[in-house]
Amino acid sequence: MYRYDQYDHQIVKERIAQYRDQVRRRLSDELAEDEFRILRLQNGLYMQRHAYMLRIAVPYGLLASNQMRMFAHIARKYDRGYGHFTTRQNIQFNWINLEESPDILAELATVEMHAIQTSGNCIRNTTSDELAGVAADEIIDPRPYAEIIREWSTFHPEFAYLPRKFKIAINGAVEDRAATAVHDIGLHVIKNEQGEVGFRVMVGGGMGRTPILGSVICEFLPWQHVMTYLEAILRVYNQYGRRDNIYKARIKILVKAIGIDEYRRQVEQEWQDIKDGPGTLTQEELNRVAAYFTMPAYETLPPTDAAFEQKKAEDKAFGNWLKRNVKAHKVPGYAAVVLSLKKTGLPPGDATDKQLDFMADLADKYSFGELRVTHEQNVVLSDVKISDLYTVWQEAKCQGLATPNIGLLTDIICCPGGDFCSLANAKSIPIAEAIAERFDNLDFQHDIGDIELNISGCINACGHHHVGNIGILGVDKDGAEWYQVSLGGAQGNKAAIGKIIGPSFSAHQMPTVIERVLQVYVRDRIEDERFIDTVQRVGVAPFKEHVYATPIKAAQATGEDAYA
Amino acid sequence: MRNLIKDKAVVGEDDWTLLRLKAEIPEGTEGAEPQAADKPETVAVPAGKVIVPLAVWQAQKSTLQSRNDVGVWFASDERPEALKDDVANLPIIAVDFPKFADGRGYSIAYNLRARHGYTGELRAVGDVLRDQLFYMQRVGFNSFAVRADRDVNDALKGLSDFSETYQQSWDRKNPLFRRVDRQAAAPK
Numbered sequence: 001m002y003r004y005d006q007y008d009h010q011i012v013k014e015r016i017a018q019y020r021d022q023v024r025r026r027l028s029d030e031l032a033e034d035e036f037r038i039l040r041l042q043n044g045l046y047m048q049r050h051a052y053m054l055r056i057a058v059p060y061g062l063l064a065s066n067q068m069r070m071f072a073h074i075a076r077k078y079d080r081g082y083g084h085f086t087t088r089q090n091i092q093f094n095w096i097n098l099e100e101s102p103d104i105l106a107e108l109a110t111v112e113m114h115a116i117q118t119s120g121n122c123i124r125n126t127t128s129d130e131l132a133g134v135a136a137d138e139i140i141d142p143r144p145y146a147e148i149i150r151e152w153s154t155f156h157p158e159f160a161y162l163p164r165k166f167k168i169a170i171n172g173a174v175e176d177r178a179a180t181a182v183h184d185i186g187l188h189v190i191k192n193e194q195g196e197v198g199f200r201v202m203v204g205g206g207m208g209r210t211p212i213l214g215s216v217i218c219e220f221l222p223w224q225h226v227m228t229y230l231e232a233i234l235r236v237y238n239q240y241g242r243r244d245n246i247y248k249a250r251i252k253i254l255v256k257a258i259g260i261d262e263y264r265r266q267v268e269q270e271w272q273d274i275k276d277g278p279g280t281l282t283q284e285e286l287n288r289v290a291a292y293f294t295m296p297a298y299e300t301l302p303p304t305d306a307a308f309e310q311k312k313a314e315d316k317a318f319g320n321w322l323k324r325n326v327k328a329h330k331v332p333g334y335a336a337v338v339l340s341l342k343k344t345g346l347p348p349g350d351a352t353d354k355q356l357d358f359m360a361d362l363a364d365k366y367s368f369g370e371l372r373v374t375h376e377q378n379v380v381l382s383d384v385k386i387s388d389l390y391t392v393w394q395e396a397k398c399q400g401l402a403t404p405n406i407g408l409l410t411d412i413i414c415c416p417g418g419d420f421c422s423l424a425n426a427k428s429i430p431i432a433e434a435i436a437e438r439f440d441n442l443d444f445q446h447d448i449g450d451i452e453l454n455i456s457g458c459i460n461a462c463g464h465h466h467v468g469n470i471g472i473l474g475v476d477k478d479g480a481e482w483y484q485v486s487l488g489g490a491q492g493n494k495a496a497i498g499k500i501i502g503p504s505f506s507a508h509q510m511p512t513v514i515e516r517v518l519q520v521y522v523r524d525r526i527e528d529e530r531f532i533d534t535v536q537r538v539g540v541a542p543f544k545e546h547v548y549a550t551p552i553k554a555a556q557a558t559g560e561d562a563y564a
Numbered sequence: 565m566r567n568l569i570k571d572k573a574v575v576g577e578d579d580w581t582l583l584r585l586k587a588e589i590p591e592g593t594e595g596a597e598p599q600a601a602d603k604p605e606t607v608a609v610p611a612g613k614v615i616v617p618l619a620v621w622q623a624q625k626s627t628l629q630s631r632n633d634v635g636v637w638f639a640s641d642e643r644p645e646a647l648k649d650d651v652a653n654l655p656i657i658a659v660d661f662p663k664f665a666d667g668r669g670y671s672i673a674y675n676l677r678a679r680h681g682y683t684g685e686l687r688a689v690g691d692v693l694r695d696q697l698f699y700m701q702r703v704g705f706n707s708f709a710v711r712a713d714r715d716v717n718d719a720l721k722g723l724s725d726f727s728e729t730y731q732q733s734w735d736r737k738n739p740l741f742r743r744v745d746r747q748a749a750a751p752k
Contacts (some may be wrong), residue, residue: 161667
């Protein structure tokens, strides 16, 4: 993985000094809170309901074991013993003291990490495919480009005060595992007919209040031009994006307002000035960065292992885990393992200091010391020998990290919600927990199969509810918390925005709502049809009809409509 | 103007003044005398070194362009293209930051320099604070009218927050990877 050289170290060191001084000036009241807020946000420090939250960048989700151990250390020393992995492949700590935040950054710098631009109206951490470099369906490894974009976007002088936050995702495989269609810019590394490498560039995707899938602005951008083209896209947005209304300030609104063709025309016009200029990526620079992402020292192994095959046949629980949590690898004899942070009864994406240390140990023992954070809020060991899988499973199980539910009903994407976040209209974690408890039966989950259930506590959509096969959105109605359900959303190559099925529900009704939705699926599915395929085939109507057919008894609150 | 930094040094005060058009204050506004809005076509441009709004420049260009003591300032929603035929003759151009979170001025400055070839003094005015100065100088500003309630000597420190940068802008025409040899650090 990428390692800092003297320049990276120097820039991060100078940032810490700058930030430390900003904190000092705030504490001595030389800086007003209004001014300091914008500065601290650009450093990932966010005021939440109870305390400051610090969001630390995990560039394109890639972590070394010593970095994971640093998270454990921060959890113990500065927080309450746990951290929360986010849908943007970062980690956040919820109980941070302002006075200590510069020290945390100094500790992070010792393991080549920072919190730069993890919040605020600037270019955020670039996210990518958690299986980059190892996926069996990979076309081009996107990681060198992701790192090049990280460096280009870090402290870009022109784009630190954009109309709104700006998120870039990059994918280099057949399957889009980076949700590129719902990002401000989505990049697909591809090859053209001549075998040359370039990008298909999408712009203007997003979730939030106005979910929109990105539009293709360039079908094939040769790789040399990626930074100048991004610069042109950002320059148009910086000048013309709306600044009068925070809810209409994302690039998607601008693209929608003027149309993709006009946006493309303006970008091309900006680009003419800088195309082929000094910002053009060179082969030397690409080689320099790509040299950090070479393959680890894989052994030459047979595609499988006799002892492994035997365990797989004998042990049903192990078999379940293999089926859900182990992914194909491009090197024979290896596999990628997903450690589930979705154990029933715990907030999705949370890990304790002990678990963080343990994952680091596992990576050192079995996976070349590297880990990846997924945007579904799990952690991947990308290079595990098939002959080690049984041992890894047993060890992970002891730490509560082997729930065989990846891609299943209880692998819920969930934002921190009203328990922590001051933006939230409603709690989201208790909803996730109640649903996970209701459907804790693994045989049932495996029977339901692939399904994505995403929960956001407000319209900002940090829990990606728009692209959940089942999406749950917390809404505020007369001061009470309600939940709106949508069906048919999807991420990946067939990205789609879900459709709302009807009036919202109280928290207590939610497990039953999900149960009824699943009853329709079980009733109407054809053979091996996945949930999403059934929804797309039969539409939302049969689900709506069944869910609202009879009142759902609410334990406490009552609903907003006659059914509740 | 006061509280001024120019070419990386505190110069304190200079004799440029900034002309702002008065907005209309309607009859009956609490705590204020009513006034009519200034019109770009008719507002009186005082003698002496003065920086006028773009709209005033455009409306009164025929008389103003014969003076060599008139500069122009941009509001953040105006476009640098508007001065493309004038940049060679203007002694100073300013860009207004109505609030420091409004980042449009950075792109205005960059394109004034990079696209339209402006080489004279480029001044940031308005909500100009220490923590923006590093970025501002990168995109082409060389003069800063720091907000009146702030210590200009403290603000000066903002210009040297970083000694190295990754990407090219107006101050450094080449990105880091074209300026230095980073190969040495890469693993074998």
